[in-house]
Amino acid sequence: MTQSCLNGDAPDVSFVLPVYNKAEALPCFFASLMAQQGDFSREVIFVDDASTDESRAVIEKFASVHDFVRVIANDTNAGPAIRLNQGVEQACGTYLALFDCDELLAPDTISVMLGMAREHGADMVHGKGRKTDALMAQAKADAIGVGVSVAVFEDALERILGRGIVRMTWLVERALFEKAGGCDTDVFIQDESLPLRLSLHARRVVDADMVVTVIPDAGSHLSGNKMQQHHDRFFVYAHFLAAHPELAPDKYRKVFGKCLSAARKAKRDGAPFNTLDLQCRYLAHKIRLGRSDLAELKRFESVFQKLPGIRRPINL
Template structure:
């Protein structure tokens, strides 16, 4: 049977969480044909063996293995390219899904003819083997956005709690592969091609503390944010001036935070750009920001595609 939904799940060293996540995936309600595409990013623990065990037991599970650790942006694109579903369900596989998460997402997408549906997560201090995600009730808030880019440029939507149409993902080019982590680039790039975005406060996943995450490296996050918005600004000169100013401000805000966290960025021109961007009195030319890219690229402990491939 042709799957309606493809779960596309990059994996790197998730041995301690995979069985619990997969159990919550198998417990999804509704008669929805789906497949699961795990993309292992050269895990150094027992993750790949567990994934292969899932695949051996379930014919709707596929495992893609690799020989080079390249990061979640590339691996998510790799999985989406291999997927067969009309929709892609995109989650972090060290979380626990609400039992009706997929059913609720798909119902909303169809009801509103939406290309993108986003939900929320809730952190918990419970160990993962004790976490139970409650069913989603009907009293959630729903925002319907016919200008998805405008919504994404507002309050951040960086959690991996998405249902998106695969065709939109492919046309958008998926994640920005010059950036190691996909959190910022995925919604931004998709929103440039989507016609309708639904933003809900449904709690789709429970997030236990299962160890360190790349998100704890704030310099990495601000490097990625800056690069994502700079690349997008360069790629879309056709956007209205007001939208380009918003993108420019996102770049400068990321630089300001990077300097706060220790990046050796010049104070006076950066402060001037920040103030001018705040009042909207600035030419949002990406050329003026390119020198900062080289500074951030050479910071220690920053993962970037050029470093992965070097």
């Protein structure tokens, strides 16, 4: 590993990693990061979100041993969206490597993703995660290798509005992240907002059929809370509509439909929506009747805002 920009050299890749109560998983994750193959320089930025376990001590130990590692310590829990933005503000790599640090990286994850970004002129590259029943210490991530099936999309937003591309398994250009304004800081979890906001400004996205991380049985993920997922998904897309009234009509309808879909799933999982009203609005949207505008979403927004047990960002 070469020196990071802490010592005057801008690295090829900045790993930016929010941390909250992942002390047991962090040594295994960091070992998989240290085992990354390929000729590229890197820095590692851990952003502790006021962990209540030993996470901060673990990452501070990494930083004491390795000069390309730094720790941003916080005394208030604000959520991963805010903390990811905070970390990127201090990053200086050409690319950002954005992963969950309770998973294991395949040993050639970054070299393969970098190769794809450069080959296809893409500023967003996405891989897949694979769940395993193995505990963190026993889990193993195999090399990706060659012969990967790759889909390249010139219309990044169109791809993001499809399915299956919200895992935190991203390599993106830092310039794109900054242009897009990073994650939506009014939503706690960043999984949905980050690719959506990036895609509006991206040149090209690569969606690769490759396992870049293995996801062990290492405790609960924030995104495992289904109602939190529905809540955050609704507001991510509602905020996006509010910020971008200039969207082409077909994309506007798709984003609006994502809001309705989030409400329907929340209803299925116990949210107290009016069943008839929700179903009628959903069917009207499907057959292109009725309005698809923000005013139509207000009835659902108020219910989401009153849901119990939902984590929301704090105002820093």
